[in-house]
Amino acid sequence: MKKTSAVNIKIKISLALLLALAAFTVVQYLSNKGIENMRISEQQIIDSGEISRRAEAVEAAIEGYTRKRNAFILTGNINLLAGSEEDVSSAITNLREMRELAKSAEQTQLLSRLDSAVKVAIKFTERVLITYDKGNVTEAVELINEARGRHVADIEAACLKIQQLEEARLERIILANDSFSRRIEYMDYAATLFGAIVIIFSLFILFQDINKRIIVENKLRIAREKAEESAVLKEQFMANMSHEIRTPMNTVLGFANLLGRTKLDNKQTTYIKAIQASSENLLRIIDDILDFSKIEAGLMRIQKTSFSIEALLHSVEAMLMPKAAEKNIRLEFQVSETLPESVIGDPTRLTQILVNLIGNALKFTDEGSVSVKAELLKYENEDAVIQFTVKDTGIGIPKEKLEEIFERFNQAHSDTGRKYGGSGLGLAIVKRLVELQGGAIRVESAQDVGSSFTFVIPYAKSHAAHREGESQSIESPLKAKTKIKILVAEDNPLNQRLIGTLLAEWNIASDTVDNGKSAVEKLKSSRYDLVLLDIQMPEMNGYEAARHIRDKLHLDIPIIAMTAHVLPGEKEKCLSYGMTDYLAKPIRESELRSLIAKYAWTAPSPAMKSMNNGASTNGRVTNFDYLNALARSNPRFTDEMKRLFLAECPEELDELEQAIVKKDFDAIRAIAHKIKSTIVFVGLDLMIGKELEEMESHAEKQVNLSRIKKLFAVVNEASMKAIEELNEAKKRNRP
Amino acid sequence: MGYQFIKFNEMNVLIVEDEKLARNALRHSVEELGHCAFVAETAEDAIREVETRQIDFILSDILMPGIGGLSLVSVLRNIHLVKIPIVHISALDNEQVRAHSRQMGADDFISKPFTITEIAEVMEKHAKRVA
Numbered sequence: 001m002k003k004t005s006a007v008n009i010k011i012k013i014s015l016a017l018l019l020a021l022a023a024f025t026v027v028q029y030l031s032n033k034g035i036e037n038m039r040i041s042e043q044q045i046i047d048s049g050e051i052s053r054r055a056e057a058v059e060a061a062i063e064g065y066t067r068k069r070n071a072f073i074l075t076g077n078i079n080l081l082a083g084s085e086e087d088v089s090s091a092i093t094n095l096r097e098m099r100e101l102a103k104s105a106e107q108t109q110l111l112s113r114l115d116s117a118v119k120v121a122i123k124f125t126e127r128v129l130i131t132y133d134k135g136n137v138t139e140a141v142e143l144i145n146e147a148r149g150r151h152v153a154d155i156e157a158a159c160l161k162i163q164q165l166e167e168a169r170l171e172r173i174i175l176a177n178d179s180f181s182r183r184i185e186y187m188d189y190a191a192t193l194f195g196a197i198v199i200i201f202s203l204f205i206l207f208q209d210i211n212k213r214i215i216v217e218n219k220l221r222i223a224r225e226k227a228e229e230s231a232v233l234k235e236q237f238m239a240n241m242s243h244e245i246r247t248p249m250n251t252v253l254g255f256a257n258l259l260g261r262t263k264l265d266n267k268q269t270t271y272i273k274a275i276q277a278s279s280e281n282l283l284r285i286i287d288d289i290l291d292f293s294k295i296e297a298g299l300m301r302i303q304k305t306s307f308s309i310e311a312l313l314h315s316v317e318a319m320l321m322p323k324a325a326e327k328n329i330r331l332e333f334q335v336s337e338t339l340p341e342s343v344i345g346d347p348t349r350l351t352q353i354l355v356n357l358i359g360n361a362l363k364f365t366d367e368g369s370v371s372v373k374a375e376l377l378k379y380e381n382e383d384a385v386i387q388f389t390v391k392d393t394g395i396g397i398p399k400e401k402l403e404e405i406f407e408r409f410n411q412a413h414s415d416t417g418r419k420y421g422g423s424g425l426g427l428a429i430v431k432r433l434v435e436l437q438g439g440a441i442r443v444e445s446a447q448d449v450g451s452s453f454t455f456v457i458p459y460a461k462s463h464a465a466h467r468e469g470e471s472q473s474i475e476s477p478l479k480a481k482t483k484i485k486i487l488v489a490e491d492n493p494l495n496q497r498l499i500g501t502l503l504a505e506w507n508i509a510s511d512t513v514d515n516g517k518s519a520v521e522k523l524k525s526s527r528y529d530l531v532l533l534d535i536q537m538p539e540m541n542g543y544e545a546a547r548h549i550r551d552k553l554h555l556d557i558p559i560i561a562m563t564a565h566v567l568p569g570e571k572e573k574c575l576s577y578g579m580t581d582y583l584a585k586p587i588r589e590s591e592l593r594s595l596i597a598k599y600a601w602t603a604p605s606p607a608m609k610s611m612n613n614g615a616s617t618n619g620r621v622t623n624f625d626y627l628n629a630l631a632r633s634n635p636r637f638t639d640e641m642k643r644l645f646l647a648e649c650p651e652e653l654d655e656l657e658q659a660i661v662k663k664d665f666d667a668i669r670a671i672a673h674k675i676k677s678t679i680v681f682v683g684l685d686l687m688i689g690k691e692l693e694e695m696e697s698h699a700e701k702q703v704n705l706s707r708i709k710k711l712f713a714v715v716n717e718a719s720m721k722a723i724e725e726l727n728e729a730k731k732r733n734r735p
Numbered sequence: 736m737g738y739q740f741i742k743f744n745e746m747n748v749l750i751v752e753d754e755k756l757a758r759n760a761l762r763h764s765v766e767e768l769g770h771c772a773f774v775a776e777t778a779e780d781a782i783r784e785v786e787t788r789q790i791d792f793i794l795s796d797i798l799m800p801g802i803g804g805l806s807l808v809s810v811l812r813n814i815h816l817v818k819i820p821i822v823h824i825s826a827l828d829n830e831q832v833r834a835h836s837r838q839m840g841a842d843d844f845i846s847k848p849f850t851i852t853e854i855a856e857v858m859e860k861h862a863k864r865v866a
Contacts, residue, residue: 677847
């Protein structure tokens with residue numbers, strides 16, 4: 001999720017909420033206003049009612065007062081005057097109250113009119129009473145009659161006026177109040193609606209955002225789960241990949257090597273060399289990638305065995321000397337005398353580091369020298385810190401690239417890969433291998449002058465003196481035997497062929513089976529000197545087969561595991577299942593040979609070999625080199641061919657003899673040709689090929705029958721001998 | 736696990752060879768190379784095979800009873816208008832025979848005794864046309 005959009009959403013939502021807040025504040029304000037207004041109008045309504053009521057009270061008081069006075073005057077009964085004083089005071093009190101309540105000018109005016117009318121009425125009544133008190137009763141009655149209630153009517157009129165005014169005012173207040181409330185109500189609605197819309201809007205935005213986040217989160221979760229899964233699968237994948245890649249590489253390389261040994265013209269030799277070089281290169285790159293992955297996955301194990309650094313340097317020197325010689329570069333090794341005789345550490349990894357660095361130095365140096373130095377730097381916590389330096393006079397590394405060359409896929413020059421090849425992983429692996437062994441590496445370089453790689457590794461001192469002879473003893477055979485038979489259990493037909501061909505080349509007899517079960521069966525029935533056991537096979541894999549051979553068959557025959565599983569611990573696993581040794585695929589001819597030699601076999605000396613090869617010297621006429629090459633170690637095919645030969649050859653010889661008797665030159669020629677074709681498969685052509693060819697050419701020209709007869713005798717004799725040999729061999733095989 | 740990286744396209748290969756051992760050897764070689772082998776003992780049989788089967792490649796002897804390998808090619812090319820690769824395998828190896836074989840319409844020539852490599856090479860060389 002982009003940062004800007006997150007900020008946007010925050011601003012949007014804050015703004016919306018502020019708007020909603022404002023809207024609700026307005027609503028609150030308007031409601032307050034409405035309530036206040038209502039209170040004011042209510043007071044006004046109450047006041048208005050009060051005024052009307054008091055006006056009525058004034059009217060009633062004055063009317064009562066006038067009536068009581070009039071009744072007293074007319075009757076002369078003083079008792080009838082009772083309460084008249086209260087009436088007057090009530091009228092005056094009410095009037096005062098009304099004045100207090102009056103607010104508008106109109107009210108005041110009407111009130112003064114009522115006030116004066118009341119005053120007039122009271123004054124008039126007082127005059128009547130005064131007149132009556134003076135004894136002028138008649139005059140008082142006359143005054144009353146004359147007034148005829150005029151004063152009371154005036155008051156009544158004023159009261160009415162006031163009442164009318166108050167009624168009108170009340171109506172006005174109610175109306176105004178109504179419209180105001182309605183307005184407030186509308187505004188209220190509008191503000192509420194606005195607020196609600198804003199809130200809904202912001203909620204919408206929020207939900208949209210949350211939705212987006214949920215989707216992204218889901219994606220992230222899935223990605224994480226996948227990553228975790230792939231991490232788990234990585235180890236398995238590495239094992240499989242190494243097997244899958246190495247198996248075909250094994251075949252390519254193996255057959256290219258075999259092909260290289262056949263008769264080839266210059267062009268073909270060049271091609272084969274290219275295949276070999278490319279295959280080796282590819283294999284090295286694959287090894288690099290596998291190694292690097294192993295290191296990254298934490299699967300690389302550092303061994304702890306006792307070894308001699310000096311001896312290791314010698315073997316590295318021997319390994320790389322041809323390459324240096326090829327490029328005409330001096331390769332110098334300088335071993336300091338202070339080096340401990342033997343140390344404890346991982347010789348394989350040290351070799352790998354040195355071969356990589358020296359290989360690089362040779363690769364990037366066109367003239368001059370590569371020098372390798374090993375010296376004891378110091379002792380640290382009982383460890384001997386050894387410093388190795390590989391210095392060359394090559395193209396060097398640009399200063400700005402020095403930092404990067406130890407990173408993976410980095411080569412100093414962008415065209416390095418193109419020009420010099422390699423995966424770009426070599427130095428990254430070297431660095432990690434050095435670090436895995438608790439060491440450090442650094443590089444100094446000047447462009448066009450050369451580079452110098454220096455690394456230190458701390459090694460524990462070995463107390464057991466390293467025996468020089470140990471490595472040689474591996475080569476010396478435990479069982480000296482020149483004629484041996486090997487059982488090959490391998491399911492891949494190409495590997496079968498490759499191993500079969502190699503063994504055939506070394507004159508080692510072999511049987512091939514394609515699963516562990518058949519291997520066990522074979523071992524039950526036949527005697528072998530060694531078993532080559534592939535680990536990954538159908539039916540019964542190598543581990544099970546080995547266990548079966550040791551535990552059920554109780555055989556102590558050497559078993560050599562063959563596997564493309566190059567993961568650490570594989571060798572240990574094989575040994576734990578009772579296997580004797582371990583051969584990593586792709587199978588290298590030299591490794592296979594030395595392993596076989598180690599456990600079961602003495603290679604025949606050249607003298608013995610030549611004796612075996614000279615087929616005729618031991619009196620044999622048959623030679624199955626061609627047939628075997630054709631068969632590609634398919635024993636069924638050779639057997640069948642031999643059987644066919646035994647059936648065909650006598651028949652053809654009979655036919656030839658008859659043709660010769662009949663002097664049928666055409667038939668002679670045809671049959672001779674046919675026989676020539678037949679005998680090739682048992683190697684008889686080396687003996688009588690020429691004779692048959694001569695016979696053919698005579699027959700073609702229809703001449704020299706006597707010569708043909710002589711030639712036939714030779715052919716017949718040799719063929720008969722061959723048949724005899726084949727029959728003998730058959731008997732030997734089937735006792 | 737099957738590794739098929741060496742095997743190029745499987746073909747139906749017709750082997751024309753009158754001699755039993757050579758025929759068997761050729762059949763073995765062809766099968767060893769991962770192809771399907773059909774056999775004919777004479778050129779006449781071969782023509783019948785070509786008429787009835789989907790043949791992709793022919794390996795033929797030259798010296799055979801009947802019309803022989805050279806005529807076989809000529810017949811197949813000119814009468815049956817067959818375009819598939821035809822290779823002669825013969826112990827009769829000289830410039831004259833090779834020229835004749837080419838003339839008749841054969842694509843290549845292998846001299847007897849043949850090796851499995853020669854068969855493989857010649858098949859690979861001409862198989863492209865089949866595909």
